[in-house]
Amino acid sequence: xxxxxxxxxxxxxxxxxxxxxxxxxxxxxxxxxxxxxxxxxxxxxxxxxxxxxxxxxxxxxxxxxxxxxxxxxxxxxxxxxxxxxxxxxxxxxxxxxxxxxxxxxxxxxxxxxxxxxxxxxxxxxxxxxxxxxxxxxxxxxxxxxxxxxxxxxxxxxxxxxxxxxxxxxxxxxxxxxxxxxxxxxxxxxxxxxxxxxxxxxxxxxxxxxxxxxxxxxxxxxxxxxxxxxxxxxxxxxxxxxxxxxxxxxxxxxxxxxxx
Amino acid sequence: xxxxxxxxxxxxxxxxxxxxxxxxxxxxxxxxxxxxxxxxxxxxxxxxxxxxxxxxxxxxxxxxxxxxxxxxxxxxxxxxxxxxxxxxxxxxxxxxxxxxxxxxxxxxxxxxxxxxxxxxxxxxxxxxxxxxxxxxxxxxxxxxxxxxxxxxxxxxxxxxxxxxxxxxxxxxxxxxxxxxxxxxxxxxxxxxxxxxxxxxxxxxxxxxxxxxxxxxxxxxxxxxxxxxxxxxxxxxxxxxxxxxxxxxxxxxxxxxxxxxxxxxxxxxxxxxxxxxx
Numbered sequence: 001x002x003x004x005x006x007x008x009x010x011x012x013x014x015x016x017x018x019x020x021x022x023x024x025x026x027x028x029x030x031x032x033x034x035x036x037x038x039x040x041x042x043x044x045x046x047x048x049x050x051x052x053x054x055x056x057x058x059x060x061x062x063x064x065x066x067x068x069x070x071x072x073x074x075x076x077x078x079x080x081x082x083x084x085x086x087x088x089x090x091x092x093x094x095x096x097x098x099x100x101x102x103x104x105x106x107x108x109x110x111x112x113x114x115x116x117x118x119x120x121x122x123x124x125x126x127x128x129x130x131x132x133x134x135x136x137x138x139x140x141x142x143x144x145x146x147x148x149x150x151x152x153x154x155x156x157x158x159x160x161x162x163x164x165x166x167x168x169x170x171x172x173x174x175x176x177x178x179x180x181x182x183x184x185x186x187x188x189x190x191x192x193x194x195x196x197x198x199x200x201x202x203x204x205x206x207x208x209x210x211x212x213x214x215x216x217x218x219x220x221x222x223x224x225x226x227x228x229x230x231x232x233x234x235x236x237x238x239x240x241x242x243x244x245x246x247x248x249x250x251x252x253x254x255x256x257x258x259x
Numbered sequence: 260x261x262x263x264x265x266x267x268x269x270x271x272x273x274x275x276x277x278x279x280x281x282x283x284x285x286x287x288x289x290x291x292x293x294x295x296x297x298x299x300x301x302x303x304x305x306x307x308x309x310x311x312x313x314x315x316x317x318x319x320x321x322x323x324x325x326x327x328x329x330x331x332x333x334x335x336x337x338x339x340x341x342x343x344x345x346x347x348x349x350x351x352x353x354x355x356x357x358x359x360x361x362x363x364x365x366x367x368x369x370x371x372x373x374x375x376x377x378x379x380x381x382x383x384x385x386x387x388x389x390x391x392x393x394x395x396x397x398x399x400x401x402x403x404x405x406x407x408x409x410x411x412x413x414x415x416x417x418x419x420x421x422x423x424x425x426x427x428x429x430x431x432x433x434x435x436x437x438x439x440x441x442x443x444x445x446x447x448x449x450x451x452x453x454x455x456x457x458x459x460x461x462x463x464x465x466x467x468x469x470x471x472x473x474x475x476x477x478x479x480x481x482x483x484x485x486x487x488x489x490x491x492x493x494x495x496x497x498x499x500x501x502x503x504x505x506x507x508x509x510x511x512x513x514x515x516x517x518x519x520x521x522x523x524x525x526x527x528x529x530x531x532x533x534x535x536x
Contacts, residue, residue, distance in 0.1 A: 020364055027294075027367045031375050043382040051470050059473040064310070072314045127310060127485065129469045131373065133303040134312040135485050218473045252374030258470025259381065 048256040057186045061217035064125040069200060070136040073128070075207035078179065081167035081227055089166075094211040099195070103162070103233035106153030113197060113211055119143035119151075122194050130221040131253065140215050142196030146189040149233070154185075158233045161188045162240060163214050166227035169247055181225040181246040182237065182255075183216055192217040195228060220257035222248040266530040271439060273527030278403065281394040282522055288387040289499065291379055292460075294367040296496060297360070298376030304348070304360025306493055310484030318490070321348040323358040330356065384464065391457060407441060408450055414443035432513045438529045452502055456495055463492035 030036045081087075089097050094113055101109040111119075123141040130136075145161070162182040170177030187193055194215045197204055204210040209226025216223050223246070237243050242250035249255040274282075305317035317335070321343070324333045332348030334341045344350075350362035363369040367379050398404040413419065423444050426432075433442055441449070465471045466479040466488035482488040510518045521527035 024364055024367070024369045027291075027379075028369055031368045031372075031379070037375075037378060040378045040382040043378075043385050046385060047381055051468070051474075055470060055474040061469065061473045062476045062479075068310065070311050072312075074312075074314065127469075129467075129485060131302070131377075133299065133467075133489060134305075134307075134314070135310065137311050218470050220469060248374075252372075252378065254377070259465075259468035 044254045044256065047254075047259060051256075051258050058190065059218075061126055061192055064127065064137050066125065066139065068137045069125065069139055073136040073138050073199075073208070074130075074134065075205075076130060076132075076221065078167035078169055078226065079207045081206075083166055083168070086166040086227065090206065090210070097211050099212060099228065100230040101148065101152045101233075102230070104155040104158040104235060105149075105233050106155065107151070109148075109152050111148075116143045116195065116197060116212070120147045122191065124192055124194070124215070124217070126192070126215070126217050128221055128224065131248075131257070139198075139200050140194065140196040141198035141201075142194035142212075142215060144191065145193045145195060145214075145231075146191070148195070148231075149188060152233075154233060157235045158185065159235050160184055160233075160237065160245065162232040162234055162237075162245075163225040163228045164230040164232060165225050166229050176241045176250065177247075178241070179225060179227070179247045180241060181214065181223050181248075182234075182240070183214075183219075183223065187216055187219070190216075190218075195231075218258065222246070222253065223257045266435070266532055268528050269531050270526045270528050272525055273521040274525050275401075275403070276525065277393070277397045277401070279522055279525060281390050281397075284386065284390045285394075288383045288390060289503075291367060291383045292387060293496060293500065294365060295376045295379035295383070298366040298368065298371075299373060299380060300493065301360040301366060301371065302373040302376075306490045307486040308483065308490060309486050312486055319493075321360040323349040384461075387457075388461060391461075394453070404453075408446055408453075410443050410446045414446070419443065427509075430512055435530055435532060438527075448502070452499070456499055456502070459495045460492065460499070463488045463495060467492065 098110040098112055099116065101111070121141060121143050123139065125137065125139045127135050127137050149161070160182045161184075162180060165179035165181075167179050168175075168177045169179050183193070192215070195212050196209075196215045197212055199205065199208055204213060209224075209228070212228045213226040214224050214228055234240070237245040241247065244250045245255045246253075304321040305312070305314075306319040307313055307317050318337055320335045322333060323330050325331070326333075326342075330344075330349055331342055332344040332346065332350060334343040334347045341347075345356075346362055347360065349356050349358055351357050351359075359371065366376070368375050395404075398408075420443055423442055427444055432438070462478060463482060465475075466482050467485055472479050472485070479485055479488055482491055517528050
């Protein structure tokens with residue numbers, strides 16, 4: 001009796017472990033299969049459409065009061081750009097920094113930090129939600145993107161706003177490791193979408209994207225591009241990075257980072 | 260005439276096609292959601308209460324820490340600390356261990372990939388939601404929930420409930436005519452799962468979405484903030500695992516083939532006294 005029970009237990013254990021192993025390796029193989037993952041990724045489009053169906057695209061992200069501000073706001077991604085061009089700008093405290101606004105615009109712009117400070121602006125205390133799962137709250141002040149785009153004048157075929165950054169988060173030979181992100185026009189004209197130059201009443205620190213970072217509330221952290229050097233207006237993502245509209249979207253994350 | 264009443268085996272219709280289909284779709288969706296969920300959790304294996312993360316002071320965390328110069332997996336829950344080397348915080352084959360919340364055999368994919376974990380999670384979240392809606396609509400319109408799930412007044416008698424708990428603990432299950440319907444423990448447990456736990460997964464999941472948060476800020480507030488919602492998502496998932504373990508154990512000990520047959524073909528055998536059909 002004891003012998004059979006032990007044998008049966010061992011047999012069950014072996015069977016259980018091999019079933020679990022089979023299951024996990026099957027899932028790994030399915031993940032690597034482009035056709036299967038293509039089907040799974042279709043859910044992203046459904047999620048985006050569903051969320052846009054139930055969400056007022058103009059709805060504001062929740063804003064907080066000063067006592068909620070995090071004292072331990074984490075800097076993720078690039079924390080200190082290694083690029084020489086950036087080092088030179090930083091050495092001069094960004095006095096030579098010019099934000100370029102170009103692409104499908106009537107009047108390309110070059111704006112200094114002083115110019116940006118005179119733009120219609122907004123201050124907001126919002127929660128930053130990292131795709132990893134953590135959240136932190138900070139006060140942001142910056143130039144609203146909408147009026148800036150109006151000043152440059154969008155051409156009729158303009159569809160997306162691309163943010164080119166100073167940092168390469170991955171070293172690649174073809175330059176696709178350069179950080180960039182993009183949003184559509186509705187999010188670009190959302191009142192809380194700003195190019196922030198201040199965080200918690202101080203000039204943006206290098207870790208958090210000095211001199212300028214995007215705040216596109218209601219989307220996950222990786223959309224909030226840091227070290228923004230150039231705002232390009234485009235019709236499609238075709239000639240950008242690997243074609244998915246952002247550094248992380250090129251690496252399997254959702255372009256629509258609403259969940 | 261024979262005076263002895265011999266029990267006869269009778270096959271009754273136990274589960275309808277919709278119950279059976281939604282049950283098995285749920286088995287697949289929930290197991291994939293749980294395992295891809297652990298992958299997502301591993302991207303930041305710590306939990307907090309409130310709106311934001313207090314990095315220095317999580318209430319749950321899993322990480323590798325050196326104890327006397329040796330790497331150990333340490334799991335912290337509130338004020339308690341556990342050595343969970345090999346399973347939580349620090350796992351993998353000896354010599355190839357890595358820092359990760361849950362071990363590779365518990366996550367989808369087995370290797371670390373937040374992007375792929377999310378891809379699985381959100382696809383099967385849709386399947387889970389659509390499947391749940393089908394079950395609910397059919398259960399409400401067709402009367403399954405009212406007829407089979409709501410306890411009767413007699414069943415809600417405290418003495419009856421205590422009696423049922425005791426006989427369940429002794430692994431004595433209703434037989435004969437009494438086995439035709441769910442007993443009160445089954446009813447209350449299933450109701451708790453379909454009315455509270457499963458909808459809770461969806462509600463806390465949506466509360467973590469920054470996009471959805473702008474639409475329904477009160478939902479996130481209801482759970483006490485985004486990090487609380489993440490914590491409650493995790494706790495609810497844990498309770499679902501507890502339910503699954505107990506459910507499967509009871510299926511095994513209360514007549515595994517009969518139970519499996521009833522959830523596959525719908526037919527469930529009961530022993531009735533006499534030769535009634």
